[in-house]
Amino acid sequence: MSKPDNTPAGWLEARLPIISAFRREYVDFAMPRNLTYLWNFGAFATIALALLIVSGIFLALNYTPSVAEAFNSIETIDRHVSSGWLVRAIHMGGVSMLFAALYVHMARSLYYGSYKAPRELLWLTGLGLFILVMIAAFAGYILPWGQMSYWGATVVINAMNAVPLIGPALASWLLGGEGLGSVALHRIYVLHFVTAFSIIGVIVLHVAALHVVGSNNPTGVEPKTSADVVPFHPYYTTKDGLGLCLFLMVYAALIFFAPDLLTLANNYAMANPLVTPGDITPEWYFAPFYAILRAVPSKLGGLILTAGSLVVLFAVPWLDRSPVRSARYRPVLRWALLALFAAFIALGVAGMHKPTGLWLALSRISVAYYYAYFLILLPFLPRVEITRPEPATLRGEGA
Amino acid sequence: MKRYFLGVFLALPLSAQAATPEQRGFQVYRQVCSTCHSLNHVTFADLSGIGLAVPDIKAYAASRQVPDGLDDDGDPKTRAAHPSDPIGSPYPNEAMARLANHGDLPPDFSRLAMTEEGGARRIETILRSYAPKPSDVVLAPGSYYNTAFAQNHIGMPPPLHDGQVTYADGTKATIPQMSHDVGAFLDWVAHPHREARSHTGLVVLIYLAGLGTLLALLKRRVWKRVKETRQ
Numbered sequence: 181m182s183k184p185d186n187t188p189a190g191w192l193e194a195r196l197p198i199i200s201a202f203r204r205e206y207v208d209f210a211m212p213r214n215l216t217y218l219w220n221f222g223a224f225a226t227i228a229l230a231l232l233i234v235s236g237i238f239l240a241l242n243y244t245p246s247v248a249e250a251f252n253s254i255e256t257i258d259r260h261v262s263s264g265w266l267v268r269a270i271h272m273g274g275v276s277m278l279f280a281a282l283y284v285h286m287a288r289s290l291y292y293g294s295y296k297a298p299r300e301l302l303w304l305t306g307l308g309l310f311i312l313v314m315i316a317a318f319a320g321y322i323l324p325w326g327q328m329s330y331w332g333a334t335v336v337i338n339a340m341n342a343v344p345l346i347g348p349a350l351a352s353w354l355l356g357g358e359g360l361g362s363v364a365l366h367r368i369y370v371l372h373f374v375t376a377f378s379i380i381g382v383i384v385l386h387v388a389a390l391h392v393v394g395s396n397n398p399t400g401v402e403p404k405t406s407a408d409v410v411p412f413h414p415y416y417t418t419k420d421g422l423g424l425c426l427f428l429m430v431y432a433a434l435i436f437f438a439p440d441l442l443t444l445a446n447n448y449a450m451a452n453p454l455v456t457p458g459d460i461t462p463e464w465y466f467a468p469f470y471a472i473l474r475a476v477p478s479k480l481g482g483l484i485l486t487a488g489s490l491v492v493l494f495a496v497p498w499l500d501r502s503p504v505r506s507a508r509y510r511p512v513l514r515w516a517l518l519a520l521f522a523a524f525i526a527l528g529v530a531g532m533h534k535p536t537g538l539w540l541a542l543s544r545i546s547v548a549y550y551y552a553y554f555l556i557l558l559p560f561l562p563r564v565e566i567t568r569p570e571p572a573t574l575r576g577e578g579a
Numbered sequence: 580m581k582r583y584f585l586g587v588f589l590a591l592p593l594s595a596q597a598a599t600p601e602q603r604g605f606q607v608y609r610q611v612c613s614t615c616h617s618l619n620h621v622t623f624a625d626l627s628g629i630g631l632a633v634p635d636i637k638a639y640a641a642s643r644q645v646p647d648g649l650d651d652d653g654d655p656k657t658r659a660a661h662p663s664d665p666i667g668s669p670y671p672n673e674a675m676a677r678l679a680n681h682g683d684l685p686p687d688f689s690r691l692a693m694t695e696e697g698g699a700r701r702i703e704t705i706l707r708s709y710a711p712k713p714s715d716v717v718l719a720p721g722s723y724y725n726t727a728f729a730q731n732h733i734g735m736p737p738p739l740h741d742g743q744v745t746y747a748d749g750t751k752a753t754i755p756q757m758s759h760d761v762g763a764f765l766d767w768v769a770h771p772h773r774e775a776r777s778h779t780g781l782v783v784l785i786y787l788a789g790l791g792t793l794l795a796l797l798k799r800r801v802w803k804r805v806k807e808t809r810q
């Protein structure tokens with residue numbers, strides 16, 4: 181393997197074997213031969229994040245984190261900085277594309293049981309990433325200091341204050357004691373890019389963990405022979421490449437032809453602490469959680485259920501007692517899981533509406549089912565469910 | 580947008596100096612709306628985006644005074660605006676603006692066509708929906724009868740009347756015409772890069788479609804080898 185020391189590559193290899201490591205992990209790396217396009221979404225998330233970081237750096241060059249200047253500086257970026265509108269559109273669109281990719285990525289992991297042994301750490305680092313992405317997105321949304329920035333932040337800070345014992349201390353630590361003003365905005369700005377950069381580090385852990393255990397596949401059956409696998413390159417480089425191209429097309433269509441979908445028009449009015457907007461609507465990617473928050477009459481109760489909806493995900497690898505990974509071979513779980521996805525989407529739609537009448541009822545039914553899925557169906561279904569036979573090899577599986 | 584292009588097209592043969600709706604709308608803004616409404620985020624120079632000529636921009640900027648710090652005695656100074664300055668507000672501050680308007684603040688125009696539900700169309704409708712007050716309706720001072728609102732009133736006195744401006748291109752300045760033109764101008768103000776956005780988008784999509792086609796061919800060729808070993 182090692183090359184003679186007298187070539188530059190050989191010289192580098194003897195000191196820091198990154199070339200061979202790259203070859204091992206991204207060229208020769210054995211991949212199940214039957215992955216579908218659903219396995220593209222991790223790559224989509226990575227690319228969306230990379231675009232967010234790069235565009236974010238250029239935004240940071242022109243953004244001023246103060247109550248007096250934040251809104252102005254965003255207007256300046258949008259109107260006067262050359263290509264500023266483009267950079268900002270890439271950044272704003274990137275958030276939606278990242279969340280969309282992550283939701284599909286997580287749904288894929290749930291459906292094919294990718295969280296089960298030996299991939300628990302992939303699931304856990306993934307959830308860590310999801311939470312960091314949520315924090316970064318929340319902080320980022322405050323930065324333009326529009327009406328929704330301000331009032332969205334107010335909702336979250338009120339929620340923080342409702343946490344017993346640590347809540348008020350945590351909130352005043354974030355705000356710097358002065359209410360939602362310049363000091364807080366500066367802290368939120370720092371929080372935004374610190375979380376954004378830490379996401380890169382956690383992605384490295386996530387992908388490193390993946391490369392230890394290898395990818396799961398639609399059957400949930402581990403590849404056994406060399407006939408079950410193909411090298412990453414050229415098979416998945418071309419498949420990921422094609423998928424990425426389509427992903428970028430959707431991304432481009434969004435930012436160039438439907439930019440108004442990316443943000444609530446309200447946020448183009450500068451924050452005004454004296455004028456509460458009629459209804460404080462979240463961005464779509466937070467809507468399911470906002471619906472849970474408002475589904476319960478008690479503030480603390482809503483908070484516990486919302487936080488719990490994330491916490492319960494961390495236990496999923498241990499809640500699911502079935503030895504069969506893929507929902508393909510679990511006829512009952514499969515429908516239960518599709519119903520979970522439907523409930524989550526219903527929460528998202530309900531979260532964009534005032535919590536009254538039917539919307540409130542829908543939120544309550546959906547959140548009840550959400551918990552029932554994880555706490556009742558995952559652990560107890562395997563006792564009664566008759567699973568279908570899994571294939572012995574991946575050879576006959578679709579490529 | 581298409582509608583506007585069409586408008587320009589049809590107007591071209593009629594008049595040598597045919598203006599676009601945005602340009603006419605700007606003329607209405609300058610002569611009518613700007614006595615109360617600010618454009619805090621739009622600079623004079625930005626108006627080149629609707630095709631305003633550089634000398635016109637310079638002249639418009641020079642006609643406005645902006646604060647320029649303090650003189651040696653500590654008194655506030657002003658200077659003529661530069662093209663790079665924001666068009667700004669007709670009032671020195673918010674309190675003065677409210678004082679002049681029965682306590683209301685005339686909204687800034689920079690993003691109005693975005694933040695106003697219904698956009699430029701809605702603004703156009705409001706401007707056209709003033710009517711004489713029916714005798715049985717009682718309005719508070721500073722409220723004006725306007726059928727575009729559920730409560731039939733608005734805090735802004737009717738700003739337009741027929742023939743109020745003289746359009747450089749000879750278009751007749753009726754209230755509906757001026758309302759439409761102001762709407763077009765405010766739409767551009769709120770989305771200044773819309774044209775560049777869709778042009779860039781088109782190029783990007785065409786590029787990606789080409790790349791995608793090549794990648795699809797490549798992928799199929801590569802994966803054929805695996806398909807052949809499939810049973």
Ligand code: HEM
Nearest residue numbers: 219221222223225226289294302303306307309310395396
């Ligand atoms: C910034 C966020 C994330 C990035 C950049 C990312 C990236 C990736 C990549 C590149 C892969 C390999 C390709 C693939 O299977 O799609 C992967 C696999 C995986 N990810 Fe993520 N991921 C992120 C978040 C998450 C989240 C939120 C979860 C779940 C809670 C998660 C769970 C998994 C699992 C279980 C796998 C292995 C799937 C399998 O092999 O079947 N990831 N991730």
